[in-house]
Amino acid sequence: MRRTTTTVPGFSLEAVGRRLRDARKAAGLTQEEFAEASGFNKSSVIAWESGRNSPPAKMFACLRLVCNISPEWVLCGPGPKPLKDITPTQRDRTARAEARVRDLAQSHGLELSQEGIDDLTLLVINETEDNEEQIYQKMVPIMQAVAKAA
Template structure:
């Protein structure tokens, strides 16, 4: 129950595991262990998680179905940024810029083709069960594709 509700509350607040870990001064792995029911947070961590996620500890533990505080996205400055600011943030990252370059100007048919190719690529990666300590950058992926498809 705790693992499911923790994940639900985290997502409802628009947080990644890493972001939640930063808020409660722990690691992404610890949050992942809580969400996958591999470990249980100690009482003080449970209280801290409830405070950050705007829910009660009783709700997290499944003692009540009343979260007390509605599960809504946190009122972050991130949420108040305009679409242009969010897009600029993506463009400032070289990997994201390389990926997005030309996409916004593409026709609807071209965008559909790009998305189809992206889903196919993700399936191929899952099929190979590629496990890396860090996800490859978009640059590394495109360079590998160039090498494999001269």
């Protein structure tokens, strides 16, 4: 039987590690406290946060209990801010904003890193929905200038 590999855009162990670290810090825990509360050792937490090793499924189950953070956010984002009780409406708005930022960058010939897309998406979703379009419009001349300089 032949296996195929699926690539998930924006997924990397480094990004998972960065979001895990952010989730732990948002919960106010040290690496040692998180390790103890979740039943792992500190060296495992360090390896996950650095992106050297992939966390086991049990760790993702512990995230909600120990940190009150969405395991889905740690796996695939979006945005740099840990998501707690995210509603489907918030998830949809964030996904739409991320897609629009990505499309806007690509329309100007820019290939942004996932971290750059996350940062720009956060600018959008931190505004009210009424101001969203204005934020996108402010991004256009910045992206034009960056594309011209590249």
